[in-house]
Amino acid sequence: MNCRLCGRTELVSMLDLGATPPCERFLTAAELDRPEPSYPLHLRVCSACLLVQLPALITPEDTFSEYAYFSSYSTSWVAHAERFVADAVDRLQLGSDSYLVEVASNDGYLLSHVVDRGIRCLGIEPSANVGAAARDRGVPTHTAFLDAASGARLRAEHGPADLVVANNVYAHVPDLVGFTSGLRALVADDGWISIEVQHLLSLVRHRQFDTVYHEHFQYYTVRSAQLALATGGLAVVDVETLPTHGGSIRLWARPAEVAGEPSARMLAVLAAESEAGMHDLAGHTGFGAAASALRLELLEFLLDAARSGRTVVGYGAPGKGNTLLNYCGIRPDLLRYTVDRNPYKHGRFTPGTRIPILAPEQLAIDRPDYVLVLPWNLRTELTEALGYIGDWGGRLVFPIPQLDVVDPTPRPVRSSR
CATH class of the missing domain: 3.40.50.720 (NAD(P)-binding Rossmann-like Domain)
Known part of the structure; x- marks a missing residue:
């Protein structure tokens, strides 16, 4: 196994959960007497760049072509999305002449609040069944997996986005470098990218081993996220800590040419990671x-x-x-x-x-x-x-x-x- 970020082969075992079936492949009654495939669930950390990752044994197409998870069934998650939209509109001064893109937009749980505000938007959702639910509620949605090529096509068709939102998807992409290039293709040269992802520090500190499953290909500290986003010419400038999913981070990134200096709260999170040992290999044991x-x-x-x-x-x-x-x-x-x-x-x-x-x-x-x-x-x-x-x-x-x-x-x- 090669590290999907730096390409090195020196990966160290961090958590071995044995072999399990894909976590979203729910069985019908007719399938109960049929064989069920299972795959190793073995988390490793790269000793060079410290990206924590699973081998890509299952493709995103296997998982997301038809998906069983609809975000709108969680009341608190819908409320979280509504608060984010309100805060982002205020922070970036978005209005009727703005354009917002969400990657992995699911059933439109977030973009429906953008539509309500009269802001032009587009969802990019790989699951056809979930994307159809979004369109039914009036959210423009394109069915696709994001990579450099699809990002460039959508930019050419719809224009560059003032804000690209990628909530709880940056862990789900085995082609990390290609996906990051797709984010850069979508965003305007002076635009913003907001990424929510579970924080590896919380995962380890609070023993959240159940959050490890095959559709999560990697887990991030702010430091490893910085390295990943840099492959697409993007720089993290601010970080918010969130209670969602047992402890997440919201990364605010921009094209490196306009990024500027990192915020004080980003530096504080980096310091907390370092103090917990997450910037060294030893901090990933136990x-x-x-x-x-x-x-x-x-x-x-x-x-x-x-x-x-x-x-x-x-x-x-x-x-x-x-x-x-x-x-x-x-x-x-x-x-x-x-x-x-x-x-x-x-x-x-x-x-x-x-x-x-x-x-x-x-x-x-x-x-x-x-x-x-x-x-x-x-x-x-x-x-x-x-x-x-x-x-x-x-x-x-x-x-x-x-x-x-x-x-x-x-x-x-x-x-x-």
Whole structure:
């Protein structure tokens, strides 16, 4: 394996989760008796440039041609996108004569707020089914994977963008250099690029091993993101730290010729990374042992619940949940089923572990003792939304960053008057 950023071959093991199926390849009932392919899930760090990466065993076409994830089903994520649009419009003084492009625009959850403001925009979304949902809600969307050639074509057709948004996609591209060239092709020579991506510092510090899955080809510090963006002639000038996905960074980049000096808060994040050892190879060790400890902790809880006759079901069927379920070897004998708001997943089964996925209404019917929350990064939103399970004494279980069994937020009592 060669580093996809610098080309060196000196890659060091950081986390080995064994072999698992692709995390978004949910099974239909007809597929349960068929073989299911699995692939190694082995995270490595380049000893030269420190880019943390997975081998590209699955192509983006395999994952994203038809995709099971629709962003609009997360209330907090839609609100996050609306806040970003408002802040970006204010920061960059965008108006009716501006042009904004979002790469990996999903179902239009973000660009719908841009359309509402009367700002010209375009979504670039590789998944045909998800892009169709965006167009149905009035968001102009082009179905394509971004690279240097497609970026140049879209620039020639629509003009350069004042702002290019790439939220939670920079980790999903095996051709990192080609994708970065595509970003540069899209943006105006005096324009801006905003990238949100999970922060490797949070991943390691909070033991978020379940966020490692095949469609994430690399994980970034600000330092490694600087090196990656520089391959396309782009320079990071500002960084925001965000709570999303358990701890993310928002990188603000510009063409190097107009970038200027980095902000004070960017320098502060770089200093925090350095202090944590993330700018050295040694700072990347110990992740495997932390994942193993969490695995044992969760399995002990589930086994004790099964022995005592208590019912445990899941909430959510995110990609990260499938990494957790497969690494821990959790199957329907320990987790009877999981529920999800996305109707696309109803009646299907989780990859590898083959746990049924049902509609959320099933929780109130079965009244389980425990609900294992697989999208633990939405803790605040889901603790409130699932407050009704407290009506029968149900409790929520959060597996990361440590096992936490909690009572849900009580629902307000309505007056009978």
